[in-house]
Amino acid sequence: MTKTISGIAASDGIATAKAYLLVQPDLSFESKNVSDIDKEVSKLKSALEVSDSELSTIRDKAAESLGEEEAQVFDAHKMILADPEFTGAVEQKIKDDSINAEQALDEVSKQFITIFESMTDNPYMQERAADVRDVSKRVMSHLLGVSLPNPALIDEEVIIVAEDLTPSDTAQLNKKFVKGFVTNIGGRTAHSAIMARSLEIPAIVGTNVVTSEVSEGQTLIIDGNDGDLIVDPSESDIQKYQKMAENFAAQKLEWEKLKNEATITADGKHFDVAANIGTPKDLDGVISNGAEGIGLYRTEFLYMDSAELPDEDSQFEAYKAVLEGMKGKPVVVRTMDIGGDKHLPYMPLPEEMNPFLGYRAIRISLDKQDIFRTQLRALLRASAFGTLRIMFPMIATVQEFKDAKAIFEEEKKNLISEGVEVSNDIQVGMMIEIPAAAVLADQFAKVVDFFSIGTNDLIQYTMAADRGNEHVSYLYQPYNPSILRLVKNVVDAAHKEGKWAGMCGEAAGDPIMVPLLLGMGLDEYSMSATSVLKVRSLMKKLDTNELKELSEKAINESLTNEENAKLVEEFMSNK
Ligand code: PEP
Ligand code: MG
Secondary structure (H helix, E strand, O other), X not given: OOEEEEOXXXXXXXXXXXXXXXXXXXXXXXXXXXXXXXXXXXXXXXXXXXXXXXXXXXXXXXXXHHOHHHHHHHHHHHHHHOOHHHHHHHHHHHHHHOEOHHHHHHHHHXXXXXXXXXXXXXXXXXHHHHHHHHHHHHHHHHHHOOOOOOHHHOOOOEEEEEOOOOHHHHHOOOOOOEEEEEEOOOOOOOHXXXXXXXXXXXXXXXXXXXXXXXXXXXXXXXXXXXXXXXXOOOHHHHHHHHHXXXXXXXXXXXXXXXXXXXXXXXXXXXXEEEEEEOOHHHHXXXXXXXXXXXXXXXXXXXXXXXXXXXXXXXXXHXXXXXXXXXXXXXXXXXXXXXXXXXXXXXXXXXXXXXXXXXXXXXXXXXXXXXXXXXXXXXXXXXXXXXXXXXXXXXXXXXXXXXXXXXXXXHXXXXXXXXXXXXXXXXXXXXXXXXXXXXXXXXXXXXXXXXXXXXXXXXXXXXXXXXXXXXHHHHHOOOOOHHHHHHHHHHHHHHHHOOOEEEEOOHXXXXXXXXXXXXXXXXXXXXXXXXXXXXXXXXXXXXXXXXXXXXHHHHHHOOOOHHHHHHHHHHHHHOO
């Protein structure tokens, strides 16, 4: 029977493929005393053997589809399986305590994890805790006879169905086979959704029910434009969506004609339409979509894709590749924004009640200065290869900006005295994501070179609504006058000091928001690469003289998000 499941449209596009359930199985077990020790030991040994051969297959597949570097994590897992200190200890525990293999594995792996995690002065050993956790999970699954999902083994076209996807899960998806994903939880600006847009695969989040309503292998049509998932579609559904997919493709071809044009409004004004990236691999999309620069390079993905803290040289190579690839066009690099929903397995952060309000981004950088200085040095060295701009995330106070900037200046001086070539024209700015900074923009404008407004966080903090929580997703209200007033305050404050203001949150690529932002005089618009041509085509139709009045109306006369959406829609219907 055909059914439709609705959720939040998170990434455009339409695709048809079979369901792949990325659902973690229940690994709970019963602890038992055993009398037949040999039988228990041989059960352990065969689980270890199957795990090892499974890891070899996953490793080879990962190397083939994702690259050697991504595959190395599985080598580390195989080494743990081959380490007699670990597996021997499990075997010994079965013998000494006459307990079942599951219980012995659980106890030994917990001991190892605790020991590794306590090695705070040895980050390499700390990182091994995450590996032991993964390996034990795999061995446990074989002891219990259940199977773990292995996305690296996917070798046919699928649509992933999951409770949630972490940013690192999303980073590992192989676009060749993964045609889309649908999750139970999440919001439009959660990082998995943002990454789906940069991978150019359709996505729906926040359905609440998809994992319980869809079974492995069922045929699905995902409509990421409207947020509908069709389960077991009828022949007429297939035809209808086929037609919609064709129309979408035709529209994209039309936009593509604008690829090599600058973004000029109907009254002849130029605005920079730039793209957001997570890794140097995203450059292809930036170039193929004709972006006029990179307005946000989320460098934390460099840290998340790595098995350990990336050193100065590997960071330098990544930044240099992006700067060279952009051939002199501006590249705004944001320093590491870890915390919130982005974690590093090798840098355990304290458990927090409210991670989005906790230890994250610039707060970590100012605290762990060695990590921050390494990143700044890599950036400064790369600055000789293009037009680099640096910005700091999650700035709440003027003092934080000044402290971060002072460290930047120190590292610049150090490099120059070491004889390293460094550009002397690097703009240093900040993100406006915290209402305190938006309100006090006039003071910040005196010390920064530019602002980039991060609406994903600015809206969540202003409305007090978690950006990843589907139950409060109605409070993601970019056109709410409260948000528009903050944005206007930031743009005006920047201009008063002769600085520029951009936006790199998802709202910058939203066709309702763009006319309002143009009316406020926002200078730069940075978005998922796939939105660039759509926005360029929109801006070409708009006259900024008319938009000033429109945005003033939205800011001063309207009461709601919906009223403003309607205001813009009506205005656009005459275009
Ligand atoms: C934002 O908060 O709007 C932003 C662009 O940063 P991120 O989405 O990475 O938090
Ligand atoms: Mg943010």
